Amino acid sequence: MTSDSPSPLRFGPVSRRTFLGTSGAAAATLLIGRTGEAFAAETPQKGGTLTMAIWPDPTALVCAFTTSDQVLLASSKMTEGLVAYGYDFQPQPRLATAWTLAPDGLSATFTLRKGVKWHDGADFTSADVAFSFMQLLKPNHPRGRGTFANLTAVDTPDAHTAVLRFSKPSPMVMNALSAFESPILPKHVYEQGDPLRNPANNAPIGTGPFKFVEWNRGSHITLERFPGYWAEQKPYLDRIVMRVINDAGSRAAALETGEILLAGPNPVPYSELARFRSNPKFEVETRGEELLQHAQAIQVNLRNPDLAKLEVRQAILQAVNREAMARAVWYQSGKPATGPIPYQAGDIRLANPPAYPYDPKKAEALLDAAGYPRGADKMRMKLRLDWVPLGEANLRGAEFVKQSLQRVGIDVTIRSSDLPTYLKLIYTDYDYDLNLFLYAPIFDPSMGLQRFYWSKAARPGSPFVNASGYASPAMDKILEEAATEIDPAKRKALFHDFQKLAMTDLPILPLLDLDYTCILSKRVHDLMAMPEGIRGSFADVWLSA
Amino acid sequence: MAKAKTGKPHGGLATFFTRRLIQAVPVLLGIVLFSFVILHLAPGDAIDVMAGEAGTGDAAYMAQLREKYGLDQPLHIQLLRYGTQIAQLDLGYSIRNNAPVRDLILQRVGPTLLLMGVSIVLSVAMGVLFGAVAAIRRNTLIDDLISLVALLAYAMPIFWIGLMFIILFSVTLGVLPSGGFYDVVRQDVGPLARGLDVGRHLVLPALTLSLFYFAIYTRLMRASMLEVMGLDYIRTARAKGLGAAKVTIRHVVRNALLPIVTMLGMQTASLLGGAVVVETVFNWPGLGRLTYDAVFQRDYSLLIGILLMSSILVIIINMLVDLAYSWLDPRIVAR
Numbered sequence: 001m002t003s004d005s006p007s008p009l010r011f012g013p014v015s016r017r018t019f020l021g022t023s024g025a026a027a028a029t030l031l032i033g034r035t036g037e038a039f040a041a042e043t044p045q046k047g048g049t050l051t052m053a054i055w056p057d058p059t060a061l062v063c064a065f066t067t068s069d070q071v072l073l074a075s076s077k078m079t080e081g082l083v084a085y086g087y088d089f090q091p092q093p094r095l096a097t098a099w100t101l102a103p104d105g106l107s108a109t110f111t112l113r114k115g116v117k118w119h120d121g122a123d124f125t126s127a128d129v130a131f132s133f134m135q136l137l138k139p140n141h142p143r144g145r146g147t148f149a150n151l152t153a154v155d156t157p158d159a160h161t162a163v164l165r166f167s168k169p170s171p172m173v174m175n176a177l178s179a180f181e182s183p184i185l186p187k188h189v190y191e192q193g194d195p196l197r198n199p200a201n202n203a204p205i206g207t208g209p210f211k212f213v214e215w216n217r218g219s220h221i222t223l224e225r226f227p228g229y230w231a232e233q234k235p236y237l238d239r240i241v242m243r244v245i246n247d248a249g250s251r252a253a254a255l256e257t258g259e260i261l262l263a264g265p266n267p268v269p270y271s272e273l274a275r276f277r278s279n280p281k282f283e284v285e286t287r288g289e290e291l292l293q294h295a296q297a298i299q300v301n302l303r304n305p306d307l308a309k310l311e312v313r314q315a316i317l318q319a320v321n322r323e324a325m326a327r328a329v330w331y332q333s334g335k336p337a338t339g340p341i342p343y344q345a346g347d348i349r350l351a352n353p354p355a356y357p358y359d360p361k362k363a364e365a366l367l368d369a370a371g372y373p374r375g376a377d378k379m380r381m382k383l384r385l386d387w388v389p390l391g392e393a394n395l396r397g398a399e400f401v402k403q404s405l406q407r408v409g410i411d412v413t414i415r416s417s418d419l420p421t422y423l424k425l426i427y428t429d430y431d432y433d434l435n436l437f438l439y440a441p442i443f444d445p446s447m448g449l450q451r452f453y454w455s456k457a458a459r460p461g462s463p464f465v466n467a468s469g470y471a472s473p474a475m476d477k478i479l480e481e482a483a484t485e486i487d488p489a490k491r492k493a494l495f496h497d498f499q500k501l502a503m504t505d506l507p508i509l510p511l512l513d514l515d516y517t518c519i520l521s522k523r524v525h526d527l528m529a530m531p532e533g534i535r536g537s538f539a540d541v542w543l544s545a
Numbered sequence: 546m547a548k549a550k551t552g553k554p555h556g557g558l559a560t561f562f563t564r565r566l567i568q569a570v571p572v573l574l575g576i577v578l579f580s581f582v583i584l585h586l587a588p589g590d591a592i593d594v595m596a597g598e599a600g601t602g603d604a605a606y607m608a609q610l611r612e613k614y615g616l617d618q619p620l621h622i623q624l625l626r627y628g629t630q631i632a633q634l635d636l637g638y639s640i641r642n643n644a645p646v647r648d649l650i651l652q653r654v655g656p657t658l659l660l661m662g663v664s665i666v667l668s669v670a671m672g673v674l675f676g677a678v679a680a681i682r683r684n685t686l687i688d689d690l691i692s693l694v695a696l697l698a699y700a701m702p703i704f705w706i707g708l709m710f711i712i713l714f715s716v717t718l719g720v721l722p723s724g725g726f727y728d729v730v731r732q733d734v735g736p737l738a739r740g741l742d743v744g745r746h747l748v749l750p751a752l753t754l755s756l757f758y759f760a761i762y763t764r765l766m767r768a769s770m771l772e773v774m775g776l777d778y779i780r781t782a783r784a785k786g787l788g789a790a791k792v793t794i795r796h797v798v799r800n801a802l803l804p805i806v807t808m809l810g811m812q813t814a815s816l817l818g819g820a821v822v823v824e825t826v827f828n829w830p831g832l833g834r835l836t837y838d839a840v841f842q843r844d845y846s847l848l849i850g851i852l853l854m855s856s857i858l859v860i861i862i863n864m865l866v867d868l869a870y871s872w873l874d875p876r877i878v879a880r
Contacts, residue, residue, distance in 0.1 A: 049730050056838055059641045068598035142599030145606055196613075201643050217642075217652050218830030220729040241729050246825045246834060247704075253711045253723045420589025420843050423597045440600060451601055459604040463597040 048543035053263035054242040072180040079183035079206035105169025105486040112160040119211040126156035131187035175444040209235035209539040236542035264518025270331040286515040288533015292440040294514040299435040311370040313506040315363040317356040334512040342513035353503040380409040388437040470507035637846035646850040657831035668755035672762020680770030699760035707753040707826035724828035750827040769801040810866035
């Protein structure tokens with residue numbers, strides 16, 4: 001399985017749609033069968049130390065109170081969620097072995113795994129689950145108050161049963177129970193004092209396959225096999241060493257010397273991907289991002305009277321050659337977006353929303369019609385373009401957009417800032433015109449996308465939400481219904497309506513669906529058994545000689 | 546200043562240090578005040594960054610955090626709180642890193658001092674040696690070669706030299722590790738083996754960091770030597786029959802070292818800045834990278850803590866430099 005010969009299962013929207021179109025169970029079997037096939041040739045070997053890169057140095061090792069990617073990467077090996085999600089986006093047992101959602105959607109009962117131990121030897125019980133949701137995640141997780149807004153209580157009728165009670169149906173919660181979204185933490189460790197300052201945040205005690213050994217800040221994090229892990233035989237690895245390597249060039253070198261065996265997401269400069277793809281010692285994976293998904297888009301400030309005109313927004317989208325942008329900016333690690341939901345999302349993605357193909361002539365005609373003829377300097381209007389300072393590809397993207405718009409007579413000034421300044425300009429002051437940004441739609445649009453389109457999500461000071469000033473009663477209605485609809489088919493239909501309306505109103509101009517990459521040595525096996533990929537627990541990962 | 550004839554500090558060493566330490570207090574206060582104000586002028590705070598990293602932040606959650614850490618207070622109240630805390634020699638708590646600032650700095654200061662120390666010694670030693678040789682053999686092939694190497698070292702960006710070293714010595718030749726402080730995979734090794742291992746990891750970053758300063762010292766030393774060599778007292782020394790080696794070592798080099806010492810004092814401070822780049826390229830777990838991250842994460846208490854510590858370092862180094870002056874040239878008295 002080389003990564004540059006995309007298997008239809010992994011990539012093709014058509015085949016993904018087909019297999020997800022069948023019933024969930026059948027699809028799951030098909031999928032497990034296929035991934036199993038790919039790896040079944042070899043039986044896992046025990047032992048070995050997996051060295052991997054992590055950057056920048058995480059600020060904590062538990063992802064309950066701070067959730068930057070590197071914290072997720074570390075936390076997910078030591079702590080677990082109630083479930084994990086497969087390539088079909090269906091839950092699979094972890095700390096919970098079975099679950100039922102009540103027909104009215106107002107409660108969900110979880111049967112918890114028996115015989116699970118915390119790393120300090122204590123027993124895992126339903127009290128830990130109740131405490132984690134009500135005392136830790138809901139009040140203190142950065143997204144907790146949103147995700148668990150309707151979660152009113154967690155009942156614990158016995159030590160191995162937890163019942164989540166909702167004030168309104170919350171299908172989204174059922175999709176937010178993974179280790180990296182909702183890690184379950186030990187009550188006996190967090191009971192006393194301020195959870196945000198608990199020493200265990202930097203030296204986690206979890207139920208995961210690996211336990212914490214040491215964190216030498218700025219240098220490395222060492223984890224070792226937890227012998228009391230509930231899954232027999234697992235994990236296979238003896239140790240995981242995460243080395244802090246901040247420079248992309250240095251990461252490439254460390255991979256080549258074999259000092260690290262694994263790095264992701266997007267560990268090396270895009271320009272170097274081809275070199276790793278052709279090197280037989282490495283695998284370049286684009287799987288393992290399906291749960292988050294990634295996209296690049298322009299958020300438009302509708303408070304600007306020029307941009308409030310729909311024709312202008314249509315013209316901007318049609319002026320950008322997204323095929324060329326995927327090539328020039330992302331070195332083919334992306335493809336033109338058809339809407340806000342990327343191709344990895346399966347059949348929740350609408351096949352044919354209103355489309356705006358690249359057509360600079362049409363763009364010019366639209367701008368003429370909107371009342372913006374070219375002036376004496378050949379320009380029609382002036383706009384500022386901000387870009388999210390997370391990676392150099394965004395600056396190149398901004399340059400690409402600038403040149404594209406310049407060609408149709410829109411004079412663009414690129415404004416560069418560091419992250420806190422950027423967040424303040426865009427999400428607090430709303431002092432911008434166009435914002436080229438990245439977002440993770442997440443496989444449940446109520447979690448990942450609602451915030452950009454829902455008028456009530458707009459709050460000055462909250463980053464990465466609706467900053468367009470977009471307020472559509474029709475859109476609000478669709479999103480609010482989808483957030484409480486527990487019938488999967490009806491919910492899917494609502495999301496299709498959402499995409500249609502999003503691509504009609506265009507408060508956000510989707511540009512590209514992005515493939516994030518992960519580079520691993522061929523000695524590393526079964527990393528992609530689950531779509532959590534590098535953010536997974538690594539219980540299944542093993543090393544060959 | 547040129548009154549006393551001894552090389553001793555005015556009024557003895559104890560008085561010198563006491564006076565300097567008293568003088569340092571307002572300087573440090575000024576640094577705390579200045580960095581506090583200037584850092585808070587930058588838009589956004591640590592809570593913004595945390596919410597940004599989380600993908601989104603609930604407004605109530607962010608307000609709760611701000612209240613908890615006192616970030617919702619007016620600036621002068623925050624400053625007052627911070628000042629009181631510093632006065633009690635407490636550097637505070639880093640919200641971002643869930644750890645006391647003092648611990649964070651202490652963890653990282655060792656590797657940085659090691660890297661800085663070795664780089665300074667290496668660059669001064671090489672710079673003085675090559676500069677002196679170039680001056681003595683001026684306008685010869687050796688002089689031209691040394692000048693060429695110095696020019697190249699001066700002109701090449703540090704991070705590029707670092708990456709080239711990694712590609713040559715780690716990737717291609719495989720003789721040295723590409724980064725890190727020691728081999729983190731090997732466990733249970735004795736202190737001697739660990740020391741050697743650190744040494745191996747130190748070679749490339751120290752070489753990279755010292756190359757740039759080596760170039761400066763070489764050029765400075767060469768120019769300074771040439772100037773001194775033309776002075777009257779050198780002619781006198783030759784006239785009274787001293788051998789060429791004695792003249793060079795005792796009279797020329799010693800006097801030519803003064804500008805090197807000045808430069809050394811100034812550059813020790815800026816070496817911290819250069820270390821950010823080298824620490825990033827070589828994953829050296831030092832203060833430079835901690836500082837860099839603290840700026841972008843708006844981790845003010847950590848940042849001011851680091852600035853404060855660096856200022857203390859610079860003050861100490863300046864004291865040592867002044868002492869070195871009077872040792873090299875007894876006419877200069879350290880006060």
